[in-house]
Amino acid sequence: MSKIIFGIDVGGTTCKCGTFSKEGELLRKEEIPTRKDEGGSLILPDISEYIKGVLADMNMTTEDVAGIGMGLPGACLEDGTVNKCINLGWGVFNAANALSELTGIPVKIGNDANMAALGEFWVGGGSEYNSMVMVTIGTGVGGGVIIDGKPLYGFNGAAGEIGHLPLVEGETESCNCGKKGCLEQVASATGIVRTANRMLAESDMPSSLRSVPYISAKVIFDEAKGGDALAIQVTEYVCRYLGKGLACAAGMVDPEVFVIGGGVSAAGEYFINLIDKYYKECVFHASRQTKIVKAALGNDAGMYGAAKLILGN
Template sequence: MTEKWVVGVDLGGTTTKIAFLNTTGDILHKWEIPTDNREDGKYITINIGEAIEQKLQELGQSKANLLGIGMGAPGPVDYTNGIIYNVVNLAWEDNYPLKAKLEQVTSLPVYIDNDANCAALGEMWRGAGAGAKDLVCVTLGTGVGGGVIANGKIVQGISGAAGEIGHITVIPEGGAPCNCGKTGCLETVASATGIVRLATQKLNGEPEYQGKLMEVFKNKGKVEAKDVFDCAREGDSLSLAVIDEVAFHLGLVLANLGNSLNPEKIVLGGGVSKAGAILLDKVQANFDRFAFSRVKDSTKISIAILGNDAGVIGAACLVMNEN
């Protein structure tokens, strides 16, 4: 190995993505392992350590040339101490010392941050936010995640919970329950899960409607977010109504974030962002409607370009920021 490598880890509830990158953020090797939640999640860090060792052996490389490990984890993180909170999906106890555990099994320096923060860092370093030092990244997937970067640095907050954009309340009264324990969060509306909930609610509430989405619903017994976007492109009225509702709440939240932070770019990622113009044009229109004039003129909404690699690239960036 003639150059130093960095390890990026994107820890998920089902699978863990791991990559070796060079110091300029190019992915050299990447692979996945299952996330083993058995016995209070004690095997998660052990398995990551073993996977790194095995891959190094396969490649004939030495651990001595690794600068360190960066990891994005799903939950609020105390960046300074590498402690992760509220990790029910991973079976760890609260206040889990993730940094210390992974350093123990790998004998390498480890840096931990929230997974959405890492995705934001990745997009800033090598993606749609390249060149921007003030950036908001919103991931629209099964849930809604977020990361805020100010002057090139992740905004952590006092307890590691800054950037929880998905839990901004958009429906203060009578909103749907969210997994966080609140109701009416943006996540209950703008995530893939939220879009399906809205569509199903409308289908059940409008028995006289006989459009394209109802055909899909009857054939499959359910609808998916992709079905809503596909039917909307064909002019389906109910699907368009769902997208109007989603775009209103998302555009309003993004405008308020813009008004608060005035970032150079707001980057939208995750599966829902792949819907394209049918959603994004309406989000932009609502952003323009609610954003302060100078924010509207200076903040650009862009689509994330790194896809599933954003997490490992951003995690590697954590290491580079410390070296």
Template sequence: MGKNVYVGVDLGGTTIKVGLCDEFGRLLHTYEGPTGTEHGSDVVLENIAQYTRKLVADSSHEWEQVAGIGAGIAGFMDIPEGFIKLSPNLGWRNVPVKKILEEKLGKTVKIDNDANVAALGEAWSGAGAGIPNVVCYTLGTGVGGGIIINGKIYQGFKGMAGELGHITVVPDLEAVRCGCGMKGCLETVSSATGIIRMGKEAVERGEHTSLALLSDLTAKDVCDAAKSGDEVSLRIVNRAALYLGKSMAAVSVILNPQRFIIGGGVSKAGEFLFTAIRKYYQEFTQESAKEGVDIVAASLGNDAGIVGAAGLNLHS
């Protein structure tokens, strides 16, 4: 029998992506297919099982080499029990994912939330490889987070650790309500949604900006306009970076991680955004807490989820 390999499942609302990793987190083979969300959880879980068998069969590995399977899922869950309490984007309530998949596949299955799993992927074999303590931000529709301590996902008391998008950073006078119910959360300014909102508001206020010429504004539009010198867009991207930097200052005096990793769609704005984030981080972080700390871009892209899910059986 060959070496152990691990299967990671990235369960999205439209597509299920599965990948095979070796024990070093190297992605050996991938496969993907439709989720079938509309057919309900039984079909979705059967799809996961089939795609997983197909993935292994198509690779040069034996089924016996599969030492564990992990899945990253968006939603509220009981992680040790592998039980989804509520997943709004899948329309699931009370689905015992671990139990069902273990029965179907005869392998140990672990689940975790998508932001944690992406963080683990980056920490294991992406931008955090070899660094024991990293904190990851995912700047997408919302702002997700994941905290890796000694190479493992840190869950906290009820799995709520790493909810970095809900650090309150915006002062009361400028704060808007967040989806979580609080005001002034990082997510309201540093997510794609927040950037789009600020862009639309500027246009509505009649500010002089090239964004006024665009319909269906995206966060990329705002970042591109900023790079082209549009002052309003520059102000918006700077604001997103400012509050990210401030939140990292808080994380640094609380956890003192060695590295921050930033991924997600918004992070594709590139060095332009990272330069601003680093500047504000330096400005707002206590001297000793920032010593030797770096801020880098995620390196696995969309594969972070499958790699991290595969790693759940080694690093949790």
């Protein structure tokens, strides 16, 4: 009988590696560097070596492992195919089969934002609910949809890409994805700072932000909480777009709860309440009472979700 599961969250700089019991207990956790040289061809062999090392350490063999779940920063299909992970240098190939051949262990993959959603659904902010949409607001804006305990992949592996909803009319600069006017361009940590710099340049309004040496999303939220009018204007603008994005998601999947994670969510109640205000303003009436809560697992969410992928629902 297999006893353990691996949950691996592959990021642009490190892979977060969790070893879990089948009951969902995190037994050990390590990070290994993501070596992106040679077109990213070293990443899966590195993960394979890591797993073999852990098994040797625990006096176990591949027979003891139920499977490896892997979260990847790109579009993933349920059959194990990745449709480009630009950050890793990967093109289109079956990453699940490739890692399975290296390790001799069954592998399942999912998009990293979907895996974070599944982790939060399993043991985090969404654990009391049956369906949820998670929005991760950090360097970018990621999204994941869980319905009846299962992550939604979508036909092209692009379900839940809430950050690239084309919501912003008249945007002149391009998003990382190549389009113009994505939600991420105003609501990611960098988007929030960009919005603030734009508003500072366009108005003469006095603001404490003008004398701050380094403007970050955190500084903007702190100043807004402190009553700075321009910082408030920035946060209202950002949260109006986030509220609208959530309302669009509700219009399509009508989840039981929205879970907000990522570094920016550290702004807490103030941030969540503002999103909720604008969400209620523009959502279809039947979904108006849907809860918006904070994520609970921080950076570990993706690792938990990848492990949960192996357990199924």
